[in-house]
Amino acid sequence: MTRAANIDLPTRIMKEAERVVIAEGYEGINMRRLASKVGVSATAIYHYFESKEAILRKLRIGAAERLNDRIRAIDASLSPDEFLGELGQRYLAFARENPNLYRLLTEAPFDERAEAEDHPVLYFTYLAARGALEKMAAQGVPVPNPRHGAMMGWMMLHGFCSLMMSGLLPRAEGMTREHLEELFMRY
Amino acid sequence: MTRAANIDLPTRIMKEAERVVIAEGYEGINMRRLASKVGVSATAIYHYFESKEAILRKLRIGAAERLNDRIRAIDASLSPDEFLGELGQRYLAFARENPNLYRLLTEAPFDERAEAEDHPVLYFTYLAARGALEKMAAQGVPVPNPRHGAMMGWMMLHGFCSLMMSGLLPRAEGMTREHLEELFMRY
């Protein structure tokens, strides 16, 4: 065999892995299945990726980038107040639209290496919120503590997403709107 | 073999399983290891438990009971305001002291059966918070919406715990106090 132009095997592997994660969650990826789907034997993958973890890690970074891009795309001319509203809405929208990517981002097994690489990526939301709150404080709006406010906002957002994802939040529909209002009107 | 007094094998299995979960997390439990630790062959476990999932399920229910007991033990004569403070503090304390039990409660793999059994158990915190907020509303304190308030409180608590557990919350020390104040002073 070894036709010729398998030049993009790693890309095809990542594409397929992403497809599976999005469709079934990160638990669904499996070296042999991944390989056969891509038309190659399982061990071939190890020429391009150190391990299954490495693939998940790369996928996770990609997912985080996707979320961060959405946040970065928020209109810069918005008031900090409006910015925070947009931020929350986009964060929730991402989690709702890509639950399995969000789960990958927050639940998937970590190794030590992952921590160092991934922290800043998910941390981005926090930093954006904190920036907006600091801007508000500078404008004279009474914000008790931008750092804590941003952390709490993030905690709420993530708490909501996480509980929703685990199915621990039976009927939280209709919450989103009011919750968002109350959430950010206080900071 | 079949000595004689292996009468409490299921108890010994659960005890060991709990020990492992507390020490290493639910990922650490494994039928063969569990069995050998208890001095029995792996298949013997299946005489008492349907599956590994069933063991985790039972463990999860026990952990939830433990958390709920702590919450139930809150002094009933406290004002709703103080009650909420205690509630938050106990919830966080439980998660901090037993991170692996908290993870078992919120992360561990669910099957359909688990959902029906476990929902109400973790839901308890929410219900307690909601009760307190309703009492406050009845006393004339302006509480916008007890249901949403309680949900947000729970979301924040869980968001904090979950982010902390995933290691996504690098330095949140010192947060707890102020966070708690701000968290409940607003409801």
Added chain:
DNA sequence: CAAATTGAGTTAACGGTGTTAAAGTAACGT
């Protein structure tokens, strides 16, 4: 009291997992 039944445990095995070692093969530079 002997025979049948039951309960609690065993060993062997199946099908699946991530991963490694050794081998093979096609393409390329010399």
Added chain:
DNA sequence: ACGTTACTTTAACACCGTTAACTCAATTTG
């Protein structure tokens, strides 16, 4: 033409959850 190199394969290891078939002691039953 040849050896090097990049890529891919087959075989295998060490696990995993789970099932089937069996053993053996204790208990019930006629």
